[in-house]
Amino acid sequence: MKITLVKKILADGSPCKKCGEVFNRLEESGHMDRIDEILVADERDPTSAGMLLAAELQVDRAPFFVVEQDDGSQQVYTVYFKFVKEVLDQITEEKDELKEILHNNPDLDFL
Amino acid sequence: MSLTQADAQAWNQELAVQSPQDILAAALDKYDNLAISFSGAEDVVLVDMAAKLNRPFRVFTLDTGRLHPETYRFLEKVREHYGIMLEATFPDMAQVEAMVNQKGLFSFYQEDHKECCAIRKVGPLRRKLSTLNAWVTGQRKDQSPGTRVDIPVVQIDAAFSTDSNQLIKFNPLANWSSAQVWEYIRRNQVPYNELHEKGFVSIGCEPCTRPVLPNQHEREGRWWWEEATAKECGLHAINVENK
Numbered sequence: 001m002k003i004t005l006v007k008k009i010l011a012d013g014s015p016c017k018k019c020g021e022v023f024n025r026l027e028e029s030g031h032m033d034r035i036d037e038i039l040v041a042d043e044r045d046p047t048s049a050g051m052l053l054a055a056e057l058q059v060d061r062a063p064f065f066v067v068e069q070d071d072g073s074q075q076v077y078t079v080y081f082k083f084v085k086e087v088l089d090q091i092t093e094e095k096d097e098l099k100e101i102l103h104n105n106p107d108l109d110f111l
Numbered sequence: 112m113s114l115t116q117a118d119a120q121a122w123n124q125e126l127a128v129q130s131p132q133d134i135l136a137a138a139l140d141k142y143d144n145l146a147i148s149f150s151g152a153e154d155v156v157l158v159d160m161a162a163k164l165n166r167p168f169r170v171f172t173l174d175t176g177r178l179h180p181e182t183y184r185f186l187e188k189v190r191e192h193y194g195i196m197l198e199a200t201f202p203d204m205a206q207v208e209a210m211v212n213q214k215g216l217f218s219f220y221q222e223d224h225k226e227c228c229a230i231r232k233v234g235p236l237r238r239k240l241s242t243l244n245a246w247v248t249g250q251r252k253d254q255s256p257g258t259r260v261d262i263p264v265v266q267i268d269a270a271f272s273t274d275s276n277q278l279i280k281f282n283p284l285a286n287w288s289s290a291q292v293w294e295y296i297r298r299n300q301v302p303y304n305e306l307h308e309k310g311f312v313s314i315g316c317e318p319c320t321r322p323v324l325p326n327q328h329e330r331e332g333r334w335w336w337e338e339a340t341a342k343e344c345g346l347h348a349i350n351v352e353n354k
Contacts, residue, residue: 095230098233098237104270
């Protein structure tokens with residue numbers, strides 16, 4: 001299995017806050033060494049490796065993870081807690097999952 | 112029967128030119144296990160439209176425990192007026208207790224509203240949606256130029272679909288304006304939340320909703336103490352030619 005993490009640099013050159021949070025969580029949980037490759041999606045550079053991969057996989061948000069199995073099949077995860085639960089077998093708190101759903105879907109709180 | 116993205120896009124193109132009533136009828140035709148989400152605000156028009164279609168329909172609402180008294184009275188009025196069972200969903204008690212005991216009743220003013228909304232709205236919504244194959248919302252493009260401008264009238268709900276349950280989301284009012292909604296309410300004498308008479312446009316939980324002034328966008332009546340920020344997680348390549 002190969003795990004690729006794509007993190008984002010915003011159009012103004014600043015780092016993406018969510019990407020920082022994901023990095024911190026991976027570090028704190030000791031899972032950073034499970035990440036085989038980190039690519040940068042630089043919004044200022046459409047040819048950056050992360051932007052190209054996002055375009056190829058039709059992913060419209062970052063950070064995201066690409067999990068490539070030994071048989072060549074690929075799975076994309078744009079939800080961090082789904083990734084850690086399904087791929088890293090980490091137990092997650094529902095509260096954190098719900099916050100991430102809201103973060104990724106900012107209209108839900110208007111319901 | 113699952114839809115592919117291509118199926119959903121084609122269906123959206125077909126429905127996008129139809130009236131909200133026709134979209135709602137198509138949704139009810141296609142899915143037996145479907146429910147309308149009703150917030151206690153102007154999305155009441157969906158309940159009225161469904162009632163006029165003269166076929167069975169279900170309605171659910173998220174009772175966060177922090178709604179205005181006016182909204183509770185309105186929910187009850189709608190239940191009686193249309194003779195429907197309003198399926199209420201409630202937050203997980205243990206999660207609310209833990210949050211309130213640790214942070215108090217108004218933690219959203221110090222932090223932000225995300226944790227509270229996650230517990231009081233998103234959790235119950237996810238639980239409810241896990242029992243459905245499709246749901247209907249009152250979301251409209253004009254409600255938020257920043258985040259709702261691309262709302263389709265039908266879509267695969269990527270946020271709540273699971274490996275074992277594909278969820279379809281209908282937004283029949285997506286292409287209607289607020290003016291059209293209110294014209295419908297007046298013309299059809301649809302009951303409405305009395306908060307609208309007090310200057311409220313977008314209605315949510317009591318601590319996080321306030322009236323807006325003339326020409327203020329309705330979203331300025333929600334979470335006004337938080338800085339408006341762009342949707343940060345999207346990938347937005349800069350148009351190099353225009354740099």
